[in-house]
Amino acid sequence: MGVVDIAREAGVSTATVSRVLNGAESVTGATREHVLEVVARLGYTPNAFAASLRKGRNDAIGIAVASISQPWHVKLIRELRRAIREQGFTTIVYDLEHSESVLIEHTESARRLRLAGMVLATGDRIDGDEVRAALDRMAGTVPLVVIGQELPGAGWTTVAFDDVAASEQAILELLGRRPKPVLFLGEAASSYLSEERRIGVERALSQFPDLLAGSELVALDAGMDFSVGYREVQARAGALARFGTIFCVNDELALGACRALSELGVRVPEDMMVIGYGDVDMLPYLTPSLSSLSGDVGGVAERVVRALLARIEGGHVDVGPKLQRKIVHRESTGG
Amino acid sequence: MGVVDIAREAGVSTATVSRVLNGAESVTGATREHVLEVVARLGYTPNAFAASLRKGRNDAIGIAVASISQPWHVKLIRELRRAIREQGFTTIVYDLEHSESVLIEHTESARRLRLAGMVLATGDRIDGDEVRAALDRMAGTVPLVVIGQELPGAGWTTVAFDDVAASEQAILELLGRRPKPVLFLGEAASSYLSEERRIGVERALSQFPDLLAGSELVALDAGMDFSVGYREVQARAGALARFGTIFCVNDELALGACRALSELGVRVPEDMMVIGYGDVDMLPYLTPSLSSLSGDVGGVAERVVRALLARIEGGHVDVGPKLQRKIVHRESTGG
DNA sequence: CTGAAAGCGCTTACAG
DNA sequence: CTGAAAGCGCTTACAG
Structure with missing residues (x-):
């Protein structure tokens, strides 16, 4: 079942169905109601592939972390998702499992999916020949922001703690x-x-x-x-x-x-x-x-998203100096 | 850049390019080499949307967990990914953040993406009217396996501990x-x-x-x-x-x-x-x-994947009795 | 083993 | 405000 079925049933064109489903303002209230009723009655859900293919873009941003077993990364994912969603993008999480080959696979996946952007957070080195090549390749089409490590001459933005x-x-x-x-x-x-x-x-x-x-x-x-x-x-x-x-x-x-x-x-x-x-x-x-x-994870997320949006729009942005950490004393250092 | 560009450059048809990229056996060794060389030289990556649209299916299986902040769920994700990958599918992780509305959103996303299947692991009740309706709706097109809770008359398979x-x-x-x-x-x-x-x-x-x-x-x-x-x-x-x-x-x-x-x-x-x-x-x-x-997380993953594959192929499978847990005594209960 | 051509399901300029 | 039609980039039956 596709737009044509809905269009036929509703007695309108596929263009109108598409407009209703995408919230175009131009559609008459009555037409909109009617189309939505048909959509609901037939239990129709648009095909995301067809839509993205036609639009020529994907509104998803990838978040790749070294390991989702580490609580710090989970915290980061949370904050990033929140910040990214606020900008109208969806997110997709990649777990690198501390593996170079998994990272390389994911860069390929990001390219194939024409992701709107990618955030990479890992403490593992990414300057090995293969990894670096894969990242450069990806960054050619998918705007990239890396959290944590600075590489000379990289085609992406870095956000890091000092x-x-x-x-x-x-x-x-x-x-x-x-x-x-x-x-x-x-x-x-x-x-x-x-x-x-x-x-x-x-x-x-x-x-x-x-x-x-x-x-x-x-x-x-x-x-x-x-x-x-x-x-x-x-x-x-x-x-x-x-x-x-x-x-x-x-x-x-x-x-x-x-x-x-x-x-x-x-x-x-x-x-x-x-x-x-x-x-x-x-x-x-x-x-x-x-x-x-x-370290202020929310602050990192905020900067990352700002940098990513700038890159997506083809520009650049100064993310400012490295973020500062502060020491939190508890019993193990004498309080 | 698309298959047509590769085809033109390589002096073959788009059909041949597609065959090479999908590992079809029929292609001559020489042709294959040549096409791959062109693909590499031009830095071409196929468009996943176009491929999935044409194929009419998606090889991704969703894994939705109540919260990725809980280590147990992270362990489960790991095991599930491993087991699912072995079957030739990719995975996509959803974090429900213990929220009903997020779950409902994700069921919609799963439908739009025409996922090959979905695994849902949550201890939160899923028998509320709205959630139940969303799951039933999803299960109509996306094979579903639920971990942890049994619902009467549900159109999915359940795997659970006792x-x-x-x-x-x-x-x-x-x-x-x-x-x-x-x-x-x-x-x-x-x-x-x-x-x-x-x-x-x-x-x-x-x-x-x-x-x-x-x-x-x-x-x-x-x-x-x-x-x-x-x-x-x-x-x-x-x-x-x-x-x-x-x-x-x-x-x-x-x-x-x-x-x-x-x-x-x-x-x-x-x-x-x-x-x-x-x-x-x-x-x-x-x-x-x-x-x-x-509880044996690997055992859960293995059963889930078995059940999911059966559902994907339109069949059913008896996942057997509920899994048993065992008590692990450490110092807090006297060892 | 290879190619010409149809078609997957959408969205969007264009025209009215 | 709405529709007819083109086209996004692939894959695959079909024919040779």
Whole structure:
């Protein structure tokens, strides 16, 4: 069943049916009522493919995140959807599952679907040859905004937090509370995000050479969930006394670390301070409650959408300086 | 740029281009190579709308979940995607945000997109007049499988856990460990899932009238996240001594409850046992680690896909009896 | 193995 | 305000 069936039944042309269904102002009230009645009676739903094909555009914007298992990304999706919907677009969520090949697949899908735009949020590096080529290719036809990492000469807009500064600032503040070496748990080279945060930590520590010497900056290769934080701390059971702080690149690692400390009888924060990144919703409800570096997700979403709209209209927009994070102290850093 | 441009450049017909791009076997090796070279050189990507319109079908299956903020649903999405992809379909995720109007919108979207099928996973009731009508309407053209709740006379297949039995069984087991009244934290009438679990709890308690009398079965109206579990336990600070167990309809509530108990100086599990539902990944890493009623998500996904394929092919399939849950004891119930 | 041509179901300039 | 007709970009029976 299509417009022609509705048109025939209603005794009008397909043009009129289309106008009614698309809310054109020109249609007479009576005609509109009649057509709508027929549509309802016959249970007709327009074919989105035919409409998009004819219109030559799609009103959907893709949101691709590194992993929907990470609460921070879910929070971001929520905010982005809200902001995007306000602009009259629909959204479609892609889960990259931290995989380059999945990302590449999705760039293809975005091209085939002629998406109006795409938002990419990942801490995983996107500067590998294949990934970079796929993104460039996509960005040629689908306006793109990337959250989190800046690439030289990229044909897209970047919105990011200043994680180097945030990490440096946080470490300085924690060293003020307890001037002891730091155990940093981050990801290996595949993570852009970990790299930035590590640099900030190093920068702060380098002001205190003896503390830097005693610190350990771990580059994990095993993902960043609870179990990894747990395992890494357990693995250092005998060597924990020399550290004053465990600084984790996300909240999940911090949670796992706390569990290990608890099993080892290391008190948080008396013997060891612990802090994560992202400030996800559950942190205040943990025991001990977890400190974290918090960022304004709504602010990110707002900037992303502004930048995307500008690109969709063929223009550019200055998204301003990198966003600042702030440290949220809870029990795990002494409140 | 379209097939015609590729055809012209390659000196073949559009039919041949289409065949090459769709992997038809009939095309000569040389022709295939040549066409692919032109496609790559011109950076051509087929238009998905045109293809779907012409084919008259869409190979995408929708996955609609009550909320992507709930880890259990994220786990389910993962498993479903894997299973669906194996069958050659793509997936598209819908977040219902626990909203009836969003669900109704998505049923419309599914119809317009001529989805090959739809999976709906929600604990929120779907038997309200409007929602039920929207689902019936959708199920008329889009094969549907619902996870979790059974509706009489529905035109779709249901895959569910036996939560009544699981709850009853769990309570009996916990009463064996500590024969004291139970504080049950569940949602109000809008939640089908809470209702089932409450019934199981009541069924177990009714074998011990004095324990039933001392128990409290709370029907919350405020969602089911960490903060709610926390608040409800705090609100009963003076009355906790009479309970032996806090039984929560999800793990998030249980986590919040534990935090409140910790602040109140109530020891878990010595003074109070706590258990949740879903067995999400973080539970072993909490302090205390949280017990939970676990279900085989992979098993659900496998049945759902089997049922969906049968419906897509116009048939039916017996998905078998409801799935069983098992209780996973961790520190919060005494290990 | 390959091509010419029809047609999927819409929307929109154009004409009245 | 409304209609006749073209055309969006594919795929596929049909013919050779």
